Amino acid sequence: MIKYLVTVILCLALTGVKAQVATGPAPKNIQSPQVSKDGMVTFRFLAPNAQKVMLIMDDLKPRPMVKDTGGVWSFSANFAPDIYRYTFSVDGNVLPDPNNPYIKPLFKRALAQSLAYVPGPAELSWELKDVPHGVLSQHFFRSKIVGDDRDMRVYTPPGYDPKRKEPYPVLYLFHGLTDETSAWVTAGRENIIMDNLIAEGKAKPMIIINTLGYGAPEMFEPGTGQRTKEAYKKNEELFMAELFKEAIPMVEKLYNVGKTKKYRAVAGLSMGGAQTLDAGLNNPDVFDYVGSFSPAIILLDPDLDKAFPNLNESVNKKLKLVWIGIGKDDYLAPALRKYVDWLKTKNIKFQYKETEGVHSYQVWRRYLTEFAPLLFK
Known part of the structure; x- marks a missing residue:
């Protein structure tokens, strides 16, 4: 399945975006x-x-x-x-x-x-601290399902041992619309957050996988016109197929990770938040934990009974956690509130919170900081 594999250590991401002065000369x-x-x-x-x-x-x-x-x-x-x-x-x-x-x-x-x-105080989870750091890698491969060459980013925790007897748990963490696989590192600072949480004993050492969230990447090609409802449907269907048939098997082949649901969590923001609900609630036998940050429910089928055809209260016995959050001033909040009301009609158990903020990484970094310590307990 894998045509070739390249691993790149992303040193810049480990140091974050500390300096704000360009190193080269600038006009005037x-x-x-x-x-x-x-x-x-x-x-x-x-x-x-x-x-x-x-x-x-x-x-x-x-x-x-x-x-x-x-x-x-x-x-x-x-x-x-x-x-x-x-x-x-x-x-x-x-x-x-x-x-x-x-x-x-x-x-x-x-x-x-x-x-x-x-810059802020050391207690902020995304501030770089003198703690052991994990490693960021990038893998390139050919997706036969989507028909393109794509990448996957991987965070392995400090001291990752490929031969450890107990396999590592995995968080599949999805990006938003227009983003690519590096977004959770460049703007989200996932690796720094996880380094700090692990060092403080607040989160278990885990591997994080950032997949490319497009099953129909041609939507972004110049001259293709508007992104239609049909295009979004295709994007979702092929993304899910690529996730379950290519991405997850690839991760489980390359890394020392558990291969049962108790070792898997899924989360994401915006488009990735909607994809998280699709992947998690429709596949409770694959994941134990679901975290949806400011989900773009509007990208899913407006008929929620079709988007979640088999969802009922039996999922409560299969999923350990369904966590949903959004900023109060997020433009997606009205649609999400309707979705939350719909979940209640299905008797689904979940945690829901609204915090200060808009559709931004200021919200999502805090959500990851809160969500990660809840996993794999």
């Missing part, structure tokens, strides 16, 4: 973002001929930037310790920050989202 010595000790962040963009430049962040509220006499646009504000995605809208064209090397890549697109890191 522009520093962006510039982060002060008190949390003041200044974003800058050189565009002397632009008419309007806006800063776009996770809340999608355009923040007007001001141009100085040298043609540099800027925006300054105080931000709480965290990591923020952002881009610039330059006369309607959306661009990443050319002076910031720290990005979250987008699937099949040359552009990306820039990341601004505001």
Whole structure:
């Protein structure tokens, strides 16, 4: 099944996005973002001929930037310790920050989202600490089901022993729409979070698998038009087939992991959150734990009885945990609330919470921090 295998140790991900100053020369010595000790962040963009430049962040509220006499646009504000995605809208064209090397890549697109890191106290789970670190690897393989060459990212915990008598548990962790397999590392900092939780004795050492969440990647090819309902249906069906018939068997062949449901958990954000519910609730004999973060229920069949054809209260005896969370101001919250009400009509047991926040990694990093310690107890 595997045509070839390449393992890449991602050193950058282990150090996180600590520095915010580009190492190479920038026009007019522009520093962006510039982060002060008190949390003041200044974003800058050189565009002397632009008419309007806006800063776009996770809340999608355009923040007007001001141009100085040298043609540099800027925006300054105080931000709480965290990591923020952002881009610039330059006369309607959306661009990443050319002076910031720290990005979250987008699937099949040359552009990306820039990341601004505001340091915080050591108790924040994504802060880099002096603890043992796990290893990040990347595997490339040919998917016969989807018909493409794709990759998979793998986090192995500190001290991973391929010959350990007790096999390791696995968390399959899915990304969102437009993301690719590195998103949970670049923006989510999953490896740093897990290193810290394991070092503190809060989470069991586990392997994390980041699969590519597209069964119909042609949706993103230029000139293919809109992503239709039919395309999303195909995407979901082929993703599930690739997950169960290729990804999971591949992991269980390459790594010292348990091959029964008590060793498997599944979680994801946005599109990946919906895929998590699909994979977990429709396959309770495969997974013991399900964690859905801000799920894009709108990407599934609107007829929930068709999306979850065999779901009933018998699943309560098979799944150890169904955990669902979303930010109160997330644009997907109304649809998720309806879904939660539907789950109640099916007498499904689950944990549900709404927290402060929008559709962002500020929410999802905290959810992973809360969810991971609940696994494999």
